[in-house]
Every structure is written in C-alpha cells, then in structure tokens.
Amino acid sequence: MSDNLFDLFLDRAPRREKLALDASGGLSLTYGELFARAGQAARALVDLGVEPGDRVAAQIDKSPDAIVLLLACLKAGAALLPLNAAYTLAELEYFLGDSAPAVTLCRPAALAATRELAAKLGLHCVESLGVARDGTFAELIASAGATPETASRAADDLAAILYTSGTTGRSKGAMLTHDNLGSNALALIDLWRFGADDTLIHALPVFHTHGLFVASNVALLAGATIIFQPRFDAEAIMAALPRASVLMGVPTFYTRLVEHPDLTRAACAHMRLFVSGSAPLLADTHAQWREKTGHAILERYGMTETNMIASNPYEGERRPGAVGFALPGVSLRVADAESGAPLAKGEVGVVEVKGSNVFKGYWRMPEKTASEFRADGFFITGDLGRFDADGYLHIVGRAKDLIISGGFNVYPKEIENEIDAIDGVVESAVIGLPHRDFGEGVTAVVVTRASARLDEATILAALEARLAKYKQPKRVLFAADLPRNAMGKVQKATLRAEHQALYSA
Numbered sequence: 001m002s003d004n005l006f007d008l009f010l011d012r013a014p015r016r017e018k019l020a021l022d023a024s025g026g027l028s029l030t031y032g033e034l035f036a037r038a039g040q041a042a043r044a045l046v047d048l049g050v051e052p053g054d055r056v057a058a059q060i061d062k063s064p065d066a067i068v069l070l071l072a073c074l075k076a077g078a079a080l081l082p083l084n085a086a087y088t089l090a091e092l093e094y095f096l097g098d099s100a101p102a103v104t105l106c107r108p109a110a111l112a113a114t115r116e117l118a119a120k121l122g123l124h125c126v127e128s129l130g131v132a133r134d135g136t137f138a139e140l141i142a143s144a145g146a147t148p149e150t151a152s153r154a155a156d157d158l159a160a161i162l163y164t165s166g167t168t169g170r171s172k173g174a175m176l177t178h179d180n181l182g183s184n185a186l187a188l189i190d191l192w193r194f195g196a197d198d199t200l201i202h203a204l205p206v207f208h209t210h211g212l213f214v215a216s217n218v219a220l221l222a223g224a225t226i227i228f229q230p231r232f233d234a235e236a237i238m239a240a241l242p243r244a245s246v247l248m249g250v251p252t253f254y255t256r257l258v259e260h261p262d263l264t265r266a267a268c269a270h271m272r273l274f275v276s277g278s279a280p281l282l283a284d285t286h287a288q289w290r291e292k293t294g295h296a297i298l299e300r301y302g303m304t305e306t307n308m309i310a311s312n313p314y315e316g317e318r319r320p321g322a323v324g325f326a327l328p329g330v331s332l333r334v335a336d337a338e339s340g341a342p343l344a345k346g347e348v349g350v351v352e353v354k355g356s357n358v359f360k361g362y363w364r365m366p367e368k369t370a371s372e373f374r375a376d377g378f379f380i381t382g383d384l385g386r387f388d389a390d391g392y393l394h395i396v397g398r399a400k401d402l403i404i405s406g407g408f409n410v411y412p413k414e415i416e417n418e419i420d421a422i423d424g425v426v427e428s429a430v431i432g433l434p435h436r437d438f439g440e441g442v443t444a445v446v447v448t449r450a451s452a453r454l455d456e457a458t459i460l461a462a463l464e465a466r467l468a469k470y471k472q473p474k475r476v477l478f479a480a481d482l483p484r485n486a487m488g489k490v491q492k493a494t495l496r497a498e499h500q501a502l503y504s505a
C-alpha cells in the first residue's frame with residue numbers, strides 16, 4: 001500500500017462542493033476543483049518528464065495555484081522545492097544547481113532570465129506560473145490530458161525540500177518526507193481541535209513551512225476552508241475576521257493588528273483561535289491582545305527541519321513567553337550542548353527532538369546531517385531552551401546568538417525581556433559584539449515608542465537592579481525598527497555586522 005500524502009488528503013476530503021480556498025479575483029477553488037486542478041497539474045508535470053523522486057522547484061508568487069502545485073507534486077511523486085520569490089538570480093543559481101530539479105517554475109516576468117540561468121546549469125525545463133492562472137505552466141494545466149495515477153510512495157520518500165534561511169554558511173535543503181508532513185498535520189489537527197467547520201485566515205507566505213505546511217496542510221486535512229490572502233494586510237485580515245475561526249500568524253501579524261483601532265472583542269466574536277509561531281511572541285503583545293480581544297494567543301514552536309515540535313495547550317494555560325509542551329508523538333529534551341546529556345528543569349541547554357516529525361536529513365550533505373543528530377537519534381535544533389517548573393518549554397534564543405562575555409554565558413532573551421518591560425520600549429534585540437576585554441560585549445538595540453523619552457542612561461539605570469553586572473549591556477543603541485526576514489525573525493547577524501566595530505572604535 002502506498003503512503004503517499006496525496007491519498008491522505010483525498011481520504012479526508014469533505015464533499016466536493018465545499019470551498020477549499022476562498023480567494024479573490026475569481027480564483028477560489030472548491031475541494032472538487034482543487035483536486036481536479038491538482039490532477040491536471042500532475043499530468044502537466046508528468047508530460048514535462050517528471051518522475052517519482054524528482055524535484056520540482058517553484059519560485060512563484062502566492063496564489064491558490066501554489067497549493068495546487070503542492071498537491072500535484074505529491075500526486076506525481078515529486079518533491080516540491082518552494083523558493084522565496086525575493087531570491088535574486090544569483091541566489092537562485094545556487095538552489096537550482098544544488099537541487100537539479102526536473103522542472104523549474106518561475107513568475108511569468110522572470111521566464112527568459114530563469115531559462116537562461118537554468119540552461120547554464122544544464123537544466124532544460126523551465127515554465128512560468130503567474131498569480132492569475134497565467135504563464136506557460138498554467139496553459140499546460142488548462143490543456144492537460146487525463147489525470148495520472150497517484151504515484152506509489154513510501155512513508156519516508158521525499159515530499160518536499162525546503163531550504164533553510166541559513167544566515168551563516170550555505171543554505172541547506174531540509175528533506176521532508178510524506179510521513180513527516182502527514183503525521184505532524186494530524187497531530188496539530190487533534191491538538192488545536194481543527195474541523196470541517198473551521199475557516200482559517202491564511203496570509204503567510206507559502207515557500208516556508210509555516211504557511212505551506214502548518215497552515216495549509218492542517219486546514220485542508222481537516223476539511224476546513226482557507227481564506228487565502230496574497231500577503232499580510234491588516235485591513236484584509238480585519239475584514240475576514242467575522243467569517244473566520246482561526247488565524248495563524250507570525251508575531252509581527254499580532255504586533256501590527258493589536259494597534260488596529262477596530263480590534264475589539266466584538267470584531268473577534270466569530271474567532272476561536274489565534275496561533276503564533278516562527279519567532280518569539282512578545283509577552284506584551286500577548287497581554288495586549290488578551291485585553292483587547294479576550295483571546296490568549298496560542299504560541300507554538302517548530303522549525304523547517306522538524307515541523308512543529310511544541311505547542312501551548314488548547315485547553316489550559318497558554319503561557320506568555322513559553323512555547324508549551326511537546327506535541328503527541330514528539331520526544332523533546334533540553335540537553336548539555338557538549339555531551340547531549342539531558343538537563344534538569346530550569347537549566348538552559350540545547351533543545352533536541354525526535355519523532356516522525358523530524359526530517360530525513362539535508363539534501364546532499366550527509367556529513368552536515370550526521371553532525372546534527374545525536375547517536376540516539378535526537379536532532380539538535382540549535383535553539384537554547386529550558387523547561388520551567390510546570391514543564392513548559394521556553395526558548396531563550398539560537399545557540400549561535402548566545403553571548404559569552406568575560407567567560408559568562410549571557411542568554412539574549414533574558415536581557416531582552418527585562419528591556420521590553422521598561423515603559424516606552426517597543427522591543428529590543430541583544431547581541432554580542434567583539435570586545436577586547438570581554439571577548440564579546442553585551443549590546444542592546446532598542447526600539448522605543450515615539451512618545452517615550454528614553455536614552456541610554458535611563459535604560460541602563462532601569463536594568464541595574466534587575467540583572468547581574470555581567471549581563472548588563474555595555475552599550476544601548478536605538479533603532480527605528482529591527483531588521484526582520486519574511487517570517488518576522490529578527491536578523492541578529494545583520495545587526496552584528498552593522499555594529500561590528502562598536503567597541504573597537
């Protein structure tokens with residue numbers, strides 16, 4: 001029997017007439033239409049020469065056809081390789097060269113340039129797919145012949161390869177299997193009580209695990225309807241709230257929406273759940289949101305390589321600043337970075353995870369893959385965390401963002417929490433910069449409210465009684481905002497590069 005995830009989608013599909021993707025511009029698709037179009041797109045891929053085990057790269061803008069393409073790839077037995085539309089041709093060259101896709105899809109306007117680049121790499125099949133069902137691949141879909149049989153796939157065959165954003169070194173292709181994706185979506189459906197009555201607001205990008213898998217797979221495998229929006233737009237989300245039941249967002253969605261004058265309990269009366277992930281949600285945003293809407297945002301934690309790992313409870317306390325408990329079927333531990341030995345509650349160590357959610361490895365990087373797994377099969381996430389007394393996991397930052405100042409470990413999150421609690425502070429990022437006495441100097445970059453009168457001395461004074469001397473920033477810098485990537489993650493490497501010479505000046 002085949003373990004193709006496509007069959008799971010079909011098995012769990014509601015009636016054909018039910019709306020799957022509710023999109024503007026006449027692009028909505030019922031479940032029946034979604035599967036029919038996915039079948040035609042699978043036919044088009046097969047006709048282009050795609051065989052089970054091949055890769056299909058897609059650097060396209062968000063539209064319902066991005067979801068059609070995911071299903072089509074599954075059906076054809078190919079691994080989808082979604083790429084951020086913001087990547088330049090130079091970046092694309094690396095991804096295409098590394099992954100050697102059988103077919104590459106690009107935006108209509110990029111067709112000539114992408115074909116030229118691909119030809120240089122010995123790749124000869126590039127088609128275009130636009131947001132309005134335009135482009136050469138859309139034409140192939142429209143004229144496709146009979147739907148092919150769904151390819152037989154084993155549970156650990158590849159369903160997708162997602163390149164990690166990788167701020168240092170080469171970006172790595174995380175190989176995700178049919179079982180990785182299917183098992184994780186089913187666990188989340190259960191945990192978050194997803195059902196056919198749900199309507200999800202989807203404003204996330206679909207080249208990333210959050211929008212492509214967490215949001216889309218969960219909603220579609222639950223038979224729910226997705227209000228499919230091309231990008232984050234506060235007005236569009238506010239307008240959708242009265243007919244929706246769930247929103248999944250990155251923290252920036254919430255920090256922006258919470259400022260919206262129309263965000264009230266009444267505006268959210270139809271909503272049952274707000275989920276946040278991909279970056280830490282500020283405790284302050286959690287509190288403000290609760291006050292304005294009556295809803296406690298449910299924060300969860302995961303990464304491209306592992307799918308979702310932990311979540312705050314659906315029932316029970318959703319603790320601000322914490323990411324909750326391991327998902328059912330997922331083993332989670334906080335371990336000593338060197339030895340991998342599990343640490344006691346309260347101690348900070350590396351977060352490690354094992355389960356059917358965890359990826360198969362990095363594409364064509366067996367050594368890198370081996371070095372990120374322990375002998376007992378746990379994957380080393382690279383995040384630092386600790387369990388609190390009640391067993392909630394707290395993420396204190398990426399291991400590579402850990403600051404070692406004067407030989408002491410300083411966890412940026414702890415300092416950021418203290419700074420964020422100062423009246424007038426919007427948010428902060430704490431980084432380590434080269435310092436001749438201390439090795440690294442603890443440095444805070446702070447964003448304040450326009451009305452706040454805060455300077456370096458006031459902030460340092462506020463921290464004096466709160467933090468041990470070695471944790472206190474040596475300098476406090478101010479910025480209008482923090483550099484973020486498309487998923488709302490603060491780019492600390494960018495900040496470090498920008499202020500590299502601060503202490504050597």
Ligand code: AMP
Pocket residue numbers: 164165209276277278279280281299300301302303304305323381382383395397398487
């Ligand atoms: P990505 O692979 O792009 O999804 O990034 C995964 C990383 O995002 C994780 O390793 C964490 O560092 C971070 N992350 C995801 N969710 C959270 C969260 N709720 N709180 C803190 N960090 C998070």
